[in-house]
Amino acid sequence: MxxxxxxxxxxxxxxxxxxxxxxxxxxxxxxxxxxxxxxxxxxxxxxxxxxxxxxVPEAKTAKNRFHIDIRVTSEESPDMAARAQIIRDKVRALTCLGASVVREQHYGDALGHVVMLDPEGNEFCVA
Missing domain, CATH: 3.30.720.120 (Signal recognition particle alu RNA binding heterodimer, srp9/1)
Structure with missing residues (x-):
């Protein structure tokens, strides 16, 4: 259980x-x-x-050893352009909440995920 x-x-x-x-x-x-x-x-x-x-009193000083991945799409989606748009829409909404974009990760020509930072600098991904 x-x-x-x-x-x-x-x-x-x-x-x-x-x-x-x-x-x-x-x-x-x-x-x-x-x-x-x-x-x-x-x-x-x-x-x-x-x-x-x-x-805690101290600020974040190193890369996360553990992070959250937000899955807004299925990696098996045959429509890669639609998948990329869904990811980018979520990224845009999260930046409005205080997150920032670090980089986009592509696999070939397709957007795989976007690495972001939450408002305190903790890394996470949107895929």
């Missing part, structure tokens, strides 16, 4: 990161979680893991 689990991370502003990632993933703030030095988001359908952040 699979266990319920939470992905945990450090943050300078856990509430701001929770708001960003809730919007990015279609999650909601965890009901009843009212910690000034922490924040948590959950899948409203109850299927995905919770994600939580705790306030």
């Amino acid at each position: 699979a266990m319920h689990w939470t992905l945990g991370g450090d943050a300078n502003d856990p509430h701001a990161l929770a708001a960003f990632w809730a919007s990015a993933l279609g999650y909601v703030l965890e009901p009843g979680y009212e910690e000034p030095a922490g924040a948590s988001i959950v899948d409203p359908a109850g299927k995905g893991p919770a994600i939580a952040w705790l306030r």
Whole structure:
């Protein structure tokens, strides 16, 4: 039987990161979680893991060893132009929320994924 689990991370502003990632993933703030030095988001359908952040005094200083990949398309999509547009639309929405683009990764002529940074500089990918 699979266990319920939470992905945990450090943050300078856990509430701001929770708001960003809730919007990015279609999650909601965890009901009843009212910690000034922490924040948590959950899948409203109850299927995905919770994600939580705790306030730490130091800033991020190195590349993530673990990161989130946001999958907005199927890699098996035969219409690569439509797939690329869906990815770019999500990237545009995330930049409006405070993320930034690092680079696009192409596989041959096709867009594979876009590497981005969340508002605190944590790497993630959109595919």
